[in-house]
Amino acid sequence: MNIEQLEHVAEVARAGAITKAADHMHVSASAVSQSISKLEQELGVQIFTRNRQGTALTAEGKNIIEKAEKVLAAIGELKEEANRCSDTLTGELKIGMIPGPINLLIDMVSAYKTDYPNVKVEIHEMGPVKIVDGVENNELDIGLILTAETFAVQHHELVAEELLEGKMVAGVHEHSPLAAFDQLSPQQLVGETFVLYNDDYIKQFAHDTLSPFGPIDILFTTNNTEAIKRAVQSGVAVTLGMDYSFRTRAPYTNQPIIPVEIEGTESKPLHLAWIRRKDKVPSRRVQEFVKRVRREL
Numbered sequence: 001m002n003i004e005q006l007e008h009v010a011e012v013a014r015a016g017a018i019t020k021a022a023d024h025m026h027v028s029a030s031a032v033s034q035s036i037s038k039l040e041q042e043l044g045v046q047i048f049t050r051n052r053q054g055t056a057l058t059a060e061g062k063n064i065i066e067k068a069e070k071v072l073a074a075i076g077e078l079k080e081e082a083n084r085c086s087d088t089l090t091g092e093l094k095i096g097m098i099p100g101p102i103n104l105l106i107d108m109v110s111a112y113k114t115d116y117p118n119v120k121v122e123i124h125e126m127g128p129v130k131i132v133d134g135v136e137n138n139e140l141d142i143g144l145i146l147t148a149e150t151f152a153v154q155h156h157e158l159v160a161e162e163l164l165e166g167k168m169v170a171g172v173h174e175h176s177p178l179a180a181f182d183q184l185s186p187q188q189l190v191g192e193t194f195v196l197y198n199d200d201y202i203k204q205f206a207h208d209t210l211s212p213f214g215p216i217d218i219l220f221t222t223n224n225t226e227a228i229k230r231a232v233q234s235g236v237a238v239t240l241g242m243d244y245s246f247r248t249r250a251p252y253t254n255q256p257i258i259p260v261e262i263e264g265t266e267s268k269p270l271h272l273a274w275i276r277r278k279d280k281v282p283s284r285r286v287q288e289f290v291k292r293v294r295r296e297l
Contacts, residue, residue: 003075008036010069011024017054090119094139095123095144096126097131102123104297112288127198131143138280144163146270162273164297166244167242168241169259169262172232183262186209186213186263190216194238195221
């Protein structure tokens with residue numbers, strides 16, 4: 001007998017069907033069925049009767065489930081108590097992050113390292129596709145990406161939890177005539193030269209928003225955020241990005257890029273969200289980091 005078997009029988013009892021329980025636990029129905037069969041053989045008791053309508057508890061099964069629920073509750077309390085008793089976190093925390101928001105998290109990561117010096121934090125700045133792949137393949141503990149409503153459909157094995165709402169804006173040099181406007185129309189922007197981060201959403205946004213008003217002059221697209229900043233700060237080009245990506249934060253306070261809203265984009269909010277695998281319970285290292293990010297943002 002093991003904890004997993006108790007979790008399986010408890011979930012099947014709640015769901016009323018092995019298939020539904022397997023979906024909830026993100027495992028195969030055959031794995032759940034075999035797990036229950038082995039437990040029934042070990043106990044010498046039939047816990048469920050199976051038919052076309054689903055799975056029903058036997059009289060003996062009801063007593064077994066009642067005790068299994070108590071055991072699982074006690075195990076949960078034990079884990080919580082262990083977490084409370086342990087002030088020291090150790091191990092690794094691997095985070096994949098799109099480049100834009102990293103300036104918002106510098107202070108948070110520094111404070112996290114101060115509180116938990118025995119945790120090795122690795123932040124990998126990369127594109128959203130690589131972040132998703134890294135989380136799916138367990139190469140990253142969590143990822144921070146931009147999400148829209150279609151994310152849950154496209155990546156059903158991952159769960160996304162929103163941290164911050166934002167919108168696309170134009171980033172211009174502080175002395176550019178465009179910086180004097182509260183909002184810029186697509187017609188104003190389409191005559192500018194652009195440098196863009198090599199992100200599918202940003203490129204699609206530029207195409208959908210600007211191309212109806214004329215050809216888009218793109219000087220270059222790159223994953224090098226420093227190159228984009230230098231191009232904008234020198235007055236060579238304009239860029240596009242999420243509004244919170246342009247918040248002033250050391251060490252860039254002496255080289256500001258001014259974010260300006262774009263007309264007609266108010267109804268297209270995006271979210272900075274953290275993603276993780278549905279079938280992987282977040283470690284306390286992850287929980288403490290996300291808790292800190294939520295509080296600060």
